[in-house]
Amino acid sequence: MITSSETALDSIRTIDLDELIAGRPLLTRVHRRYVLSAADAAMALELVDPTTTRVLEVDGRRDLGHTSVYLDTPELDAFRRAARGRRHRFRIRTRRYESGGTFLEVRTRQQQRTVPHRLPGEHLPDGGFSEAGARFVAETLRGAGVRNPPIAELRASLRADYRRITLLHEPTTSRITIDSGLTWWDVRTGSWLSRPELAIIETRSAGQPCGMDLLLSSLGHRPARFSKYATALAAMNPRLPATRWRRTLRQYF
Template sequence: MVALHSPHGKDTHMTTTTSTLTTIGLDELIALGSLQTRVDRKYALTSGDAAMALALVDAGCTRVLEIDGVTDLGYTSVYLDTDALDTYLLAARDRRRRFKVRSRTYESNGASFLEVKTRRGDRTVKDRLPGQHLQNGRLGDEGAAFVARTLRLAGVRTDAVRTLSASLRVDYRRVTLFHEPTASRVTIDSGLTWWDMRTGAWLARPDLSIIETKTTGRAVGMDRLLWSMGHRPDRISKYATALAAMHPHLPQNKWRPVLKQHFVDLSCA
């Protein structure tokens, strides 16, 4: 496989409009709206449409996360999978017992967390362990024990834990909004660049933004705003959809509409 876009050169991530919003600090955001168990709705938009939606949010009841004076924050996530891509295939086939494991690092302060996402009905449950737990692309003992324990409590088989290794890295920028009336959060991710950590291939989508609403269940203001703009929730995963785009031989029907709209110009060799 060859590289399809260059990740170098001019930074074209979405310029966000947050100057009219009151800010909120990280500790307060976690205290008021951690939402570790939640319903997620995701929308794949052009960066222009995402910026328009951000400019239209109700400043009277919406606050923006700010850390050290910055609201457009850098993130790096490394997703883990088995050699057979079991976590990808569980997602592609919509298995009820699917899960996702990643290591996330925050550019603002260098903090890292090991995160495990599982499903409980229509809700996503996220458990996290502070610290960097990857050693040469694999889980250390503490990290492996944490993942195994989390999966076991979620009713997921744990035999694949020791075979997990770094599969895909994604770098991006994120704006996080807090909607006070519903204690819900909205994230706007842009400047997305992926690296396949096994093949060295990479992919950048500078004009793609992903908006995600994280709620206790009911639609919130951003959902209704996006609906009014003609957008409906999409099936998209920063891990699985990008991997499908980079490896067209993988099953990808679940993400085909997003692939067709936002990755249609991709070709592989």
């Protein structure tokens, strides 16, 4: 968990969820991910410029619980596309927030950028898609160039639980998330993995590095290849192809 003092967050102006969503959306984003110790993440949080940054607050809380359930085929098609750097790769998951919201999300890669697509509501009532959910996933994948999307084969593959602090860098409208308390469950095998000593900082910007990127660079941290789904699944299943995440696995898992 992030153990930074309350002073670090108390000095940052808050923003509510409606205001964050209503702001200029980053529908097509460049993601930069950093894997570091929870202590180093706390240090970075202490050094954030409070004059240019706001922190998401929901019901008086700024450190919010998240649960993601990732879907894949029995052959792990989504994982293998990511592992091999395929052009038409994708990730499908449900996301449940401590604040009460639930979404079905499909992320695709287009011209080196991550494009998220979201459908509000619960769309896996019995482990399979609702009619609206299946249509949403199929249309999104076809629109991203995925031929014959395997909708009927998709099932829960991995669950991830963590806590998240969300920041908005106002000058660039970039969003920064700091995730800690990371735990994963392989739904297929029942194995699990916990890394409470780690934190994942992710920046989402329109292109140029934001304030957090520059801050982390000054502290000696560089972006890493990391995926909450693929890296964790590879860590629990050493036989899976994992060349893309080998350095991260060797250093942190």
